[in-house]
Amino acid sequence: MTTADRNTGRDPAAGAVAHTGSDLGSEAGARSDTGVGAEERSGGGAVFTTLGVVVVLLLAAATRSLEQTVPEVFEGTALEDLAAAVEYPVYAIVLGLLGNALLTATGLRERLAGGFRTEFFIKTGLVLLGASINLSVIATAAGPAVLQGAVLISSVFLFTWWLGGRFGLPDKLRALLSAAVAVCGVSAAIAAAGAVQAKREQLAYSASLVIVFALPSIFLLPWLATAFGLSPEVAGAWIGGNIDTTAAVTAAGALVGEDSLQVASIVKVTQNALMGVVAIALTAYFAFRIERDPAAGRPRLADLWHRFPKFVLGFVAASIIATWYLSTVAAAEGKAVIGVANDLRVWFFILAFVSIGLEFRVSSLREAGWRPVVVFAAATVVNLVLALGLALLLFSGFSVA
Numbered sequence: 001m002t003t004a005d006r007n008t009g010r011d012p013a014a015g016a017v018a019h020t021g022s023d024l025g026s027e028a029g030a031r032s033d034t035g036v037g038a039e040e041r042s043g044g045g046a047v048f049t050t051l052g053v054v055v056v057l058l059l060a061a062a063t064r065s066l067e068q069t070v071p072e073v074f075e076g077t078a079l080e081d082l083a084a085a086v087e088y089p090v091y092a093i094v095l096g097l098l099g100n101a102l103l104t105a106t107g108l109r110e111r112l113a114g115g116f117r118t119e120f121f122i123k124t125g126l127v128l129l130g131a132s133i134n135l136s137v138i139a140t141a142a143g144p145a146v147l148q149g150a151v152l153i154s155s156v157f158l159f160t161w162w163l164g165g166r167f168g169l170p171d172k173l174r175a176l177l178s179a180a181v182a183v184c185g186v187s188a189a190i191a192a193a194g195a196v197q198a199k200r201e202q203l204a205y206s207a208s209l210v211i212v213f214a215l216p217s218i219f220l221l222p223w224l225a226t227a228f229g230l231s232p233e234v235a236g237a238w239i240g241g242n243i244d245t246t247a248a249v250t251a252a253g254a255l256v257g258e259d260s261l262q263v264a265s266i267v268k269v270t271q272n273a274l275m276g277v278v279a280i281a282l283t284a285y286f287a288f289r290i291e292r293d294p295a296a297g298r299p300r301l302a303d304l305w306h307r308f309p310k311f312v313l314g315f316v317a318a319s320i321i322a323t324w325y326l327s328t329v330a331a332a333e334g335k336a337v338i339g340v341a342n343d344l345r346v347w348f349f350i351l352a353f354v355s356i357g358l359e360f361r362v363s364s365l366r367e368a369g370w371r372p373v374v375v376f377a378a379a380t381v382v383n384l385v386l387a388l389g390l391a392l393l394l395f396s397g398f399s400v401a
Contacts (some may be wrong), residue, residue, distance in 0.1 A: 001256020096357015185244025240267025
């Protein structure tokens with residue numbers, strides 16, 4: 001027992017269990033959180049685990065249905081644009097929360113929790129995300145985008161991390177918020193969660209903030225771009241560097257025009273590609289600084305490898321394979337195949353967000369309070385201003401032709 005543990009009266013073993021019980025990246029913790037260990041070992045748990053998977057699949061199918069039908073229902077109405085802008089994480093988390101409440105009320109949630117495979121769904125989805133990164137496009141057409149991404153990501157990340165510290169946020173939540181607002185929204189928050197082994201509730205909270213701030217940006221940034229008299233290329237770079245979800249970037253870029261959409265897409269893909277770099281940096285920082293045990297000495301490379309999120313390697317490999325494949329086939333054929341991979345990615349992310357909703361605990365949200373909202377909002381403003389300055393500096397006179 002350490003001096004800190006003696007001073008606080010905390011049992012280290014009990015603390016470790018409590019900490020890992022809902023952490024991402026901790027398979028043992030995920031298993032212990034089900035509350036049905038003995039029953040699972042006896043074989044009865046396998047039935048409940050299967051039923052849990054069925055619940056997740058049904059809610060995922062409902063999510064997909066809502067994502068496709070809601071825009072059709074509101075087509076031609078005053079809410080058409082808003083309905084089209086709402087993305088699948090919103091429906092998935094909401095349905096997951098409703099399922100959580102129902103299963104808790106019936107006493108089934110803990111029995112079925114073994115089927116809520118959040119970690120597996122997230123990691124598989126992120127590997128598939130790599131297939132949408134065409135490295136040749138970044139190498140040949142995104143020189144300014146790479147520079148903008150490097151400066152913007154590092155500056156906004158460090159500002160958010162600093163501000164989160166000033167507001168006393170937990171380090172893992174700071175990492176998620178910083179990655180989400182600086183890199184690429186929900187996908188970056190998921191990658192960061194795996195790198196720092198954050199709690200599922202922290203990921204759900206961060207993802208919710210991303211969605212809440214991204215929705216108005218779809219309409220606000222195109223309007224501001226027109227009001228400021230920005231060229232389509234500058235407007236696209238501003239949109240791609242600001243809005244934190246790829247679908248929202250596409251929607252906003254399309255509102256400005258085709259040239260704007262192309263630049264916005266290049267900028268966003270570039271930032272997505274840098275997500276792996278951020279995940280590696282977070283893994284190293286948490287291993288060597290945040291969670292280092294002085295009594296155990298300096299962390300070894302083997303320790304770093306042990307906690308490193310291996311799915312990042314899958315993400316990079318998928319990007320390389322997709323880039324090679326697209327260079328060997330006709331454009332139409334390549335687009336169709338990558339489209340299948342993208343659709344699978346969406347399905348796995350839907351499964352992940354449904355599982356997050358099913359596992360969510362209100363107590364963690366109460367503990368977080370209002371401070372993360374203030375930090376995220378302030379970081380969004382800094383991102384907005386800095387991205388505009390970089391877009392004007394790097395993309396004035398730029399042509400997509």
